Amino acid sequence: MLVSDYSYELPDERIAKFPPEERGSTRLLVLDKKTGEVRDSFYRNLDEFLEPGDVIVLNDTKVMKSRLRAELPDGRERELVVLENHGDGSERVMYRGKLHEGDELRVRKGNSRSAEGTDIEGRSLEEVDTKETGLADNDGAGFYKIRVSKILGGGIAEVESETELSKIAEEVGEVPLPPYLKREATEADTKRYQTVWAKNMGSAAAPTASLNMTEELIERLKRKGVIVKYLTLHVGLGTFLPIRTDKVEEHKMHSEWFSVPEDTIEAIQNAKAEGKRVFSVGTTVARTLEFYAKTGLREGEDDIFIYPGFEFRIVDGLLTNFHAPKSTVLMLAGAFAGWKNLERAYQHALDEKYMFLSYGDSMLIF
Numbered sequence: 001m002l003v004s005d006y007s008y009e010l011p012d013e014r015i016a017k018f019p020p021e022e023r024g025s026t027r028l029l030v031l032d033k034k035t036g037e038v039r040d041s042f043y044r045n046l047d048e049f050l051e052p053g054d055v056i057v058l059n060d061t062k063v064m065k066s067r068l069r070a071e072l073p074d075g076r077e078r079e080l081v082v083l084e085n086h087g088d089g090s091e092r093v094m095y096r097g098k099l100h101e102g103d104e105l106r107v108r109k110g111n112s113r114s115a116e117g118t119d120i121e122g123r124s125l126e127e128v129d130t131k132e133t134g135l136a137d138n139d140g141a142g143f144y145k146i147r148v149s150k151i152l153g154g155g156i157a158e159v160e161s162e163t164e165l166s167k168i169a170e171e172v173g174e175v176p177l178p179p180y181l182k183r184e185a186t187e188a189d190t191k192r193y194q195t196v197w198a199k200n201m202g203s204a205a206a207p208t209a210s211l212n213m214t215e216e217l218i219e220r221l222k223r224k225g226v227i228v229k230y231l232t233l234h235v236g237l238g239t240f241l242p243i244r245t246d247k248v249e250e251h252k253m254h255s256e257w258f259s260v261p262e263d264t265i266e267a268i269q270n271a272k273a274e275g276k277r278v279f280s281v282g283t284t285v286a287r288t289l290e291f292y293a294k295t296g297l298r299e300g301e302d303d304i305f306i307y308p309g310f311e312f313r314i315v316d317g318l319l320t321n322f323h324a325p326k327s328t329v330l331m332l333a334g335a336f337a338g339w340k341n342l343e344r345a346y347q348h349a350l351d352e353k354y355m356f357l358s359y360g361d362s363m364l365i366f
Contacts, residue, residue: 001248001307006334007325008346014353016360017181019192024214027361029349036341038348043212043362046319052225053276054317055267059207059284060230062198064166065173065190068093070105070146078105080146081176082165083156084204084234084256091165094156094204099148107168109142144168166201176204178358180324193358202234202257208358209282209320227271229264233257233284233302243326248307253328255303258288265298268314277366279317283329286336289314307331308339317366322349322356337365 020026030039030049041048050056066082079096099105146165150158161168175185175193185193195210197218222228236256243251268278268289280286291297291304293313305328315336323330334342345363354361 001309003243003246003248003251003326006248006307006331006339008343008350010325010356011350014350014356014360015180016355016357017183019188019211019359023192023196024212024217026212027354029345029354029361029363031337031341031345031363031365033337033341033365036338036344038345040352041364044214044217046217046364047220047224047226049364049366050221050224050226050279050317051276053227053271053274054279055227055229055271055276056221056279056281057229057231057264057268057285057289058195058197058210058213058281059233059235059288060195060197060199061203061207061232061234061284062201063176063194063203063206063235064169064201066169066176066204067174067185068107068165068169068172069174070107072103072105080105080107081204082169082173084202084236091159091161092152092156093146093159093165096155099151099157101148101151103148105146105148106143107146107172109144110172144172170201178205180357181359197230200232200234202232203236205235206358207233207235207282207284209362211359212362213281227267229261229267231258231260231264231285231288233288235284243328248331251305251328253303253305255301256284257300258291258302259299260288260292262298265292272314277316278314279319279366280315281319283318283320283332286312286315286318286320286332306335308335310335312336317364319362319364321358321362322346322354322360324357333363333365 024044026043028041028043030041064082068080070078070080080093083092083094144163146159146161148157149160152158175189177185177189193206196215218228234257236254245251271278280289287304288302290312291302318336320333323333
């Protein structure tokens with residue numbers, strides 16, 4: 001099975017570069033995977049396609065502001081992206097530029113500074129308490145110090161820091177927008193590249209199928225009798241890295257930490273017993289549920305790779321974005337919908353000028 005088989009032409013103008021002005025105002029293409037029929041709708045109408053007793057599962061991970069601007073002792077700049085939390089105490093970053101084991105980097109505390117040389121709270125740099133800010137250099141400015149302990153390959157390194165990277169990121173990091181957006185993050189991205197229910201800090205990327213879900217829509221689903229449940233999968237950038245093998249079967253998925261609460265499992269089991277459906281909001285939830293079905297593990301490292309030919313055991317419906325060509329998430333959607341069905345649905349979406357990728361429109365497949 002070749003990676004090149006799972007591709008299509010995506011014009012740049014069909015990529016949503018910014019979030020919609022109003023959360024939840026995007027379009028929704030509804031695909032019947034049994035017949036291949038497609039319907040045009042809106043994300044806000046999701047409740048129309050679910051029935052009382054159905055279960056919908058959401059990912060409650062929270063995205064770190066994980067992009068850090070760091071520098072080596074000689075002043076050379078390095079960009080770091082704090083990777084997802086694996087629950088094992090290790091700290092990992094993806095880096096741009098060359099790094100070696102033993103390198104020491106520093107990240108300035110409060111990288112939003114005025115021209116007068118004040119920090120983000122308006123204090124002069126000389127007034128900043130270096131015990132509070134971390135490493136101090138000879139000009140009195142505050143820095144956090146990060147040491148490279150191991151190069152893992154593929155542009156990923158294990159690092160050490162007296163202050164947790166997630167805390168550094170929350171103070172001075174930037175939203176880790178996908179590189180295909182080709183722009184710097186704005187203040188709006190800080191809010192919109194995050195779900196409205198985000199709770200458990202640890203993701204390096206957003207569970208994007210949920211970005212248009214609103215509290216009002218969740219309440220409508222509940223009033224209809226739909227059971228809303230949550231799990232956690234800390235999304236890693238590895239999910240979105242390009243596949244570097246020619247054959248699909250040779251690709252190795254980047255592992256991500258997950259946890260499925262007991263009440264979510266009970267709700268799924270009850271729904272199945274009653275002939276109701278389980279809807280996954282996003283590929284992250286689908287992978288987590290199917291990994292649980294395969295292994296029986298409720299918590300741990302999830303490295304399942306789902307591509308056409310996979311037999312789904314839990315997921316009956318999938319709410320997902322329009323994905324990039326040759327991506328693992330496109331293959332998962334193809335496995336669920338049937339590749340030919342998905343191809344036709346994507347062509348319909350292109351013809352009807354749907355917007356694609358993280359900030360774009362969505363598909364509901366069942």
